[in-house]
Amino acid sequence: MLSENFAQKVRLGNATHFQKAGFWLAAWVVLIAAIEGRAREARPDVAPPAKWVVPIPFNPRAKLDEADPSLEMRWILKDRQINARNNETFVHEVRQVLTPAGVDNGSHILIDYDPSYQLLTFHWVRIWRGTNSLNRLDPDKIQVNQRGLEPDSLLFNAEKTALLLLEDVRVGDVVDYAYSVQGDNPVFAGSFSDRLEVQTRHPIEQLTTRLLWPAARHLFVQNHGTDIKYAALRKSDGLIEFTWNLTNVPECRDEPALPIWYRPIPWVQLSEFQKWSDVNQLALGLFRSTAPLSPELTRKINEWKRLPGQETEVLAALRFVQDEIRSLGIESGASGYKPASPSSVFVRRFGDCKDKSLLLATILRALGIEAWPVFVNTKLRQTVSDMHPSITIFDQVIIEGKVNGQSYWLDATGNYQRGPLATRSWPNYGYGLVVRPGTTALTTIAPCPVMPRTTVSQYFTLGQLDQPSQLKVVTVAEGPDAEQLRAHYATTARDEIERGNLSSYAKFYPDITQTAPFNYADDEQQNKIEVDEFYSIQRIWSRLTDEAFYHCPVYAENIQAVMKAPAVSLRTMPFGVAYPAHQIFHAEVNGPTGVIINQNDQTIENPAFYFRRVVSVAGNTVVLDSEYRSMADAVQPEAVPNYVQQFDAATDLLTYTIPSQ
Numbered sequence: 001m002l003s004e005n006f007a008q009k010v011r012l013g014n015a016t017h018f019q020k021a022g023f024w025l026a027a028w029v030v031l032i033a034a035i036e037g038r039a040r041e042a043r044p045d046v047a048p049p050a051k052w053v054v055p056i057p058f059n060p061r062a063k064l065d066e067a068d069p070s071l072e073m074r075w076i077l078k079d080r081q082i083n084a085r086n087n088e089t090f091v092h093e094v095r096q097v098l099t100p101a102g103v104d105n106g107s108h109i110l111i112d113y114d115p116s117y118q119l120l121t122f123h124w125v126r127i128w129r130g131t132n133s134l135n136r137l138d139p140d141k142i143q144v145n146q147r148g149l150e151p152d153s154l155l156f157n158a159e160k161t162a163l164l165l166l167e168d169v170r171v172g173d174v175v176d177y178a179y180s181v182q183g184d185n186p187v188f189a190g191s192f193s194d195r196l197e198v199q200t201r202h203p204i205e206q207l208t209t210r211l212l213w214p215a216a217r218h219l220f221v222q223n224h225g226t227d228i229k230y231a232a233l234r235k236s237d238g239l240i241e242f243t244w245n246l247t248n249v250p251e252c253r254d255e256p257a258l259p260i261w262y263r264p265i266p267w268v269q270l271s272e273f274q275k276w277s278d279v280n281q282l283a284l285g286l287f288r289s290t291a292p293l294s295p296e297l298t299r300k301i302n303e304w305k306r307l308p309g310q311e312t313e314v315l316a317a318l319r320f321v322q323d324e325i326r327s328l329g330i331e332s333g334a335s336g337y338k339p340a341s342p343s344s345v346f347v348r349r350f351g352d353c354k355d356k357s358l359l360l361a362t363i364l365r366a367l368g369i370e371a372w373p374v375f376v377n378t379k380l381r382q383t384v385s386d387m388h389p390s391i392t393i394f395d396q397v398i399i400e401g402k403v404n405g406q407s408y409w410l411d412a413t414g415n416y417q418r419g420p421l422a423t424r425s426w427p428n429y430g431y432g433l434v435v436r437p438g439t440t441a442l443t444t445i446a447p448c449p450v451m452p453r454t455t456v457s458q459y460f461t462l463g464q465l466d467q468p469s470q471l472k473v474v475t476v477a478e479g480p481d482a483e484q485l486r487a488h489y490a491t492t493a494r495d496e497i498e499r500g501n502l503s504s505y506a507k508f509y510p511d512i513t514q515t516a517p518f519n520y521a522d523d524e525q526q527n528k529i530e531v532d533e534f535y536s537i538q539r540i541w542s543r544l545t546d547e548a549f550y551h552c553p554v555y556a557e558n559i560q561a562v563m564k565a566p567a568v569s570l571r572t573m574p575f576g577v578a579y580p581a582h583q584i585f586h587a588e589v590n591g592p593t594g595v596i597i598n599q600n601d602q603t604i605e606n607p608a609f610y611f612r613r614v615v616s617v618a619g620n621t622v623v624l625d626s627e628y629r630s631m632a633d634a635v636q637p638e639a640v641p642n643y644v645q646q647f648d649a650a651t652d653l654l655t656y657t658i659p660s661q
Contacts, residue, residue, distance in 0.1 A: 044120040044162050046139045049180060052083050052212060053090045058176050060131045064096070065205065072102035075202055076174065081210040084192050084217075085239065087184035090123075096174045107169035109177055111162045118183035120162055127166065128174035136166050137177075187337045191282065192219075192272040193390045196244060198226050199266050204249040211242040211270070218274060222388040225266035244268065257566060259576035259634040261381045261430075273389040280439040282391055286338045287358055287373050287435050293366070294343035301366045310403050311421055313367045314410075321360045321412045326350045337391070356412035357397040370402040374409070374432040376445070382430025385442055398426070400434055400443075409445055416486040419527030425450040425480045428579075428633070452481040455584040456558040462540065462591040465550055465660070469540045471505075471512075473533040475558075480580075482529045489520060489529075501533060508555050511538035541660065549659040556585035556654045559628045563609075563651065569644040571637045577608050579633035587624040589658055604650045608632045608643055611650040624656055 049055060056079045067074050077094040097106040113120045125137035143163045166175065184190070196209045213219050215238050221230065233241045252265045273279050293301070300320075307313050325345060329352025339345075339354040342362040351359065357373050364371035375394035377384050387393050399410040409426040411417070417424055431442040454477045461470040477485040489497065498514060505512050512535050519532040541550040562581045604611040613626045628650070635643045 043144055044122055044139075044142055044179075046122050046137065049090055049123050049178065050083070050088060052088075053081055053180075054210070055079070055090075055092055055178065056206070056208060058094045058128065058174070060128045060133070060174070067096070067098055068203070071202070072099050073097050073106045073202075075200075075204040077206045077208075078197070078200075078204055079206075079208045079210075080196075081212075082194065083212045085212065085214050086182065088180055088182040090178065090180045092178040094174060094176045097169060097171060099171060103169050103171060103173075106175060107166045109162075109164045109166070109175075111179060111181075112159050113162065113181055114159050114185075117185060118181050121180045121182070122162075122164075123178040123180065125164060125166070125177040126175075127169060128176055129170070129172075134168075137164075141165065185336065187286065188391070189282065189285075191278075191391075192217075192270065193392045194270045196268040196270065197265075198228050198244065198246060198268060199249055199252045201252055201254070201265070203251045205247065207246045207249045209244040212239045213242060214238060215240050217272060220271045220274065220388050222269045222271075223266075224269060224386070225263070226268065228266075228268065255566075255571055255573045255575075257564065257576050259574055260379055261383045262574055262576070262634070263380075263383075264573055269388050269390070271388045271390040273391070275440065276389045276433060276442060277440045279389045279391050279433060280435060283373075283375065283433065283435040284437065287354075287361075289341055289358065289362060291341050291343065293362070294347065297343050297346045297363075300346070301363055304363070304367060310367070310369055314364060314369060314401060314403055314408075314421065317360060317363045317367065318410055318412070318417075321356050321363070322415050322417065324349065325356050325359065325412075327352065327356070327413050327415075329353075329355060339397075353413050354397040357399050360399050360410065360412045364399070364401055372400050372434050372436040374398045374400050374434050374443070374445075376429040376432040378427065378429070381428060385431045394433065398429075398432070400432075409448075414483070416483045416490065417527075418482075418486070418522075418524035420525070423450055423479070423527040425452075425483070450479045451580050451582055453478045453582040453584065454481045454558060455586065456556075457586040458554070458588075460540075460552075460554070460587065460589040460591070462552060462589060462658075465541045469537045469552075470515075471509075471535040471537060473505075473535070475529075475531045475533075477529045477531075479527065482527050485529050485531070486522060502535075504557070505535065508553065508557070509535075509537045509540060511540075512536070513538070552589070552591070552658045552660065554587050554589060554624060554656045554658065556587075556624075556626045559583045559585050559611075559626055560651070560654050562630075563628060563647065565644055565647045565651075566640060569641040571640050574634040574636050575640055575643070577630050577633055577635060579630040581628070581630040583628045585624070585626040587622075587656075589622040589624070591620055591622065591658060591660065602653055604646050604653075606631075606643055606646045607639065608635045609647075609650070611653070613653045615656065622658055626654070 056077060058077060064076070073095050075093070075095050077092065079092040081090040082088075095106060097103045109125065111120060122137055122139075122142070125135070127134040127136055141164060145161050145163060169175070197207065199207075212235075215234065219242075221242075228244060228246070231243045231245075233243075235241055254264050258264065304313050304316050307316055326349060328350040337354070339358040340351060342359040345351040345355045345359045354373070361371040361373055374397065375391075376396050376398055377394050378396050380387075380393065384393055399412060401408050401410050403421060408421050408424065409429070410424070411426060425448045426445070428447050429445045432445050433439065434443045454475065457474040457476075459472040459474070463469045494517075498518060501518070502512065502514055514534065515536045516534040518534070519530075521530045523529070540552050543550045562578050562583055564578070566575045601614045602612070608631055610629045610631060611627070613624070616623045
């Protein structure tokens with residue numbers, strides 16, 4: 001994976017690999033070796049700031065504004081100074097702890113850095129208690145730890161964290177500390193990229209950035225969500241001093257359920273890249289592999305050459321890289337962006353997205369198939385087109401492969417994809433940088449024509465009021481939904497799945513029991529999965545004391561699961577909708593005589609979704625058909641009230657009640 005915002009990461013595959021003892025052994029041998037090698041690297045230094053730094057002093061005698069009583073801490077100063085000539089950044093932060101919780105959360109300092117190319121230097125750590133300055137910088141108490149495993153994301157970060165626990169911190173104390181980090185990732189070959197905060201999720205009394213920039217180099221500044229202007233001063237030593245200075249900066253409050261691509265916090269982008277062709281030139285150097293292919297990889301490619309047709313060759317190579325090369329990448333320094341050689345990845349049988357993508361592209365080219373790495377951002381998606389050219393805005397590498405003149409966007413890490421190329425899916429990336437000679441702009445990545453679809457069919461055989469009823473549930477998942485379901489069944493124990501499904505239905509039918517194991521059928525060629533479940537419901541009929549009829553409810557649970565509405569209809573930010581999503585619910589309820597049914601068809605159409613429900617009767621069988629399709633991934637703030645109104649009308653139709661005398 002490309003390391004976003006300079007964060008170097010180690011990815012440890014998916015849950016399937018963790019079920020294999022061999023994976024654990026190989027992974028930890030590699031990780032332990034990396035950790036032991038880094039233990040010999042220099043610890044943080046303690047020294048005064050460099051002469052180019054102009055610190056903003058904290059005045060303990062200055063009267064502080066009255067603090068917001070809801071805050072645990074308040075930020076008095078955030079001062080960041082960058083010297084682009086010597087790749088050094090100075091940081092000075094001052095915060096006041098206001099509550100016991102603020103003492104808990106604000107009495108330690110954490111700094112992440114990569115000692116393979118960066119030097120961390122502490123300048124001072126003080127506690128101001130009134131006008132008294134208490135020194136808290138003890139070099140012997142600075143702990144340097146390897147970033148650990150993050151269980152939820154299965155990431156093992158190869159950076160280090162310098163930790164300093166502050167002693168005797170009390171409510172009202174002001175924590176004042178400064179440090180510098182010197183060194184730049186060698187992979188960038190001296191090219192500069194950065195981002196500046198102009199607002200955060202907490203208020204700041206003074207927020208300052210100072211940049212010393214060599215006058216002979218070009219700097220491109222682009223605002224995102226802000227109209228802040230900088231001041232520029234040419235200095236006598238061939239540098240230009242840029243400053244961004246803000247005071248009384250309010251907090252930036254998120255609204256819940258934002259689209260994945262929406263960034264509410266304003267920021268300023270800095271880049272030395274003038275054009276996308278400049279970024280492409282750097283990327284071409286990173287993804288250029290001049291070493292000859294190993295005999296083992298060559299033999300494997302020759303096997304694939306004997307397969308009939310280009311598509312068959314592509315599918316075989318893609319399946320191999322996705323399934324046989326496990327997702328594990330040790331990324332530090334240059335390796336955070338530069339992939340390992342294809343032959344080494346093939347031999348060791350592991351790699352991250354950039355390693356696996358280069359291996360796949362190399363194999364496809366050897367098969368006579370045009371293939372190029374593509375940089376994308378899985379979160380920013382289409383909004384990367386609003387960014388100034390830079391290599392650090394990407395977080396994923398995929399492949400563009402051309403088969404019979406048709407472009408396919410292939411994910412070398414997509415372990416659970418199946419079927420021919422026409423059934424393969426990709427997210428709505430929006431834009432990507434295709435790393436090939438001659439690239440001068442981002443390439444539009446068209447929305448995937450393979451849409452997800454899940455159909456849930458429920459077949460009820462209703463008993464009399466005092467008799468159990470039978471329920472068969474048939475779930476058919478297609479496209480991306482099949483991939484998600486395949487991953488779920490591949491990484492979750494069967495009994496756990498059955499308990500989860502039973503628990504889900506028990507929310508609607510408390511007296512439900514499973515009568516037989518589920519049937520799981522995976523049609524990999526069509527990328528379609530069918531799961532059959534079997535249940536008995538002891539008491540499905542019910543009525544309140546003031547009701548004349550017993551009734552039996554039927555729920556379109558799968559549709560309800562993907563539909564969501566904002567908590568409030570008045571918003572200033574767009575509301576994110578699950579997209580693409582296509583859910584179909586079908587129910588056949590075979591009940592006793594005397595059922596009274598209101599037959600009606602209802603359709604609700606909104607720019608963000610389509611919903612339709614049809615109710616019909618054939619003899620003693622009630623048939624319900626409901627369908628939901630999301631039409632967009634976001635609802636703009638001004639359209640949310642109408643969306644909520646139509647959403648509520650649709651959700652009212654998700655439950656159908658069948659009465660019986």
